[in-house]
């Protein structure tokens with residue numbers, strides 16, 4: 081097995097090594113695209129099935145819209161097309177002929193969906209309309225990294241229409257809370273949540289809300305977004321409804337999404353020098369059983385291992401019975417893959433009716449009676465899940481600092497990275513200057529009353545905001 085570069089030596093190379101050695105994805109012949117391998121895809125499927133359940137519980141129904149969008153649809157909304165045009169892949173030919181109208185491969189589906197919404201929505205009785213799509217997206221990227229930024233990626237995009245601003249506000253914040261809870265509960269990811277600055281918001285949105293995690297290299301990573309689109313799109317796409325009094329009104333809309341970037345987020349938040357660490361609830365394999373095989377006891381040991389798999393009902397477990405590699409090699413391989421629990425069973429353990437249980441999150445090893453595994457393992461999985469969240473939260477808290485002056489701000493950023501909480505006057509010029517000079521951007525705005533000064537210009541601050549360098 082190849083060696084993983086140390087996180088402290090070169091975090092970016094560490095990341096690429098983990099993706100490759102944990103067998104999550106391969107590079108494709110098309111630059112910027114990735115091949116998601118079975119182990120990586122299994123993580124995505126677990127994310128998908130848990131999140132899909134939460135989306136449906138909120139009364140949102142799944143649909144599927146076409147991959148190709150008429151170019152004129154995109155051009156109907158000025159801010160939207162300005163934001164997305166540079167990243168669009170455009171189909172000009174089909175069936176050997178030049179098309180009469182170019183087709184854009186979806187960079188996001190607002191325009192194609194909302195053209196249809198105009199037909200679907202006539203009356204207040206048609207509202208709220210809440211749909212979701214699981215799909216692939218193309219955004220032409222110059223600098224790519226598997227899962228974190230790829231030209232093609234997988235995601236879900238929720239799209240809703242409401243009678244008024246209050247309805248859209250409520251839905252935008254509901255989706256944000258859904259992501260925050262999902263990140264905590266399933267991915268063991270603590271995230272900061274809040275509004276983006278106007279400069280960082282989605283092209284065409286009234287405002288954008290975001291979830292932000294902190295990677296182990298001190299950089300922020302945007303894990304999910306939820307937008308209140310206001311009436312921007314209902315004006316361009318003429319989506320109107322007749323209210324209770326027969327009056328025609330424009331709908332208010334939201335859209336919200338998370339993508340395969342969540343897998344990248346898991347890696348950069350939870351990974352350590354040995355590789356990936358997966359939270360049990362999302363791990364494709366929660367428990368791996370490694371037999372210590374000796375010629376005379378091989379069959380007995382393997383039978384005991386298989387028995388453990390049958391005993392562990394409702395646990396995703398498997399036996400690594402390969403006899404071509406040593407147990408030590410297997411330990412290292414499953415460690416890189418981030419499997420939460422490893423159980424070792426050898427001939428001597430079997431004589432004692434016991435086994436060795438190793439935790440990936442702490443590296444701790446204990447002896448356990450085989451007959452007790454069915455109660456010990458589920459408890460331990462829960463403990464690991466909780467511990468991983470606690471570890472990530474402690475890391476974020478240690479790496480969130482406040483700065484009142486610009487000198488202090490630059491010093492903290494250079495020495496520690498992480499999140500920096502500072503006052504901001506709300507002026508875009510200050511935001512741009514800070515980014516140009518330090519590469520730090522506003523990740524989220526803290527929505528509370530404050531009495532402090534802008535970290536750059538010293539005038540009264542509108543809000544305190546979290547700055548960070550970001551992925």
Ligand SMILES: [Zn+2]
Nearest residue numbers: 505510534537
């Ligand atoms: Zn300022």
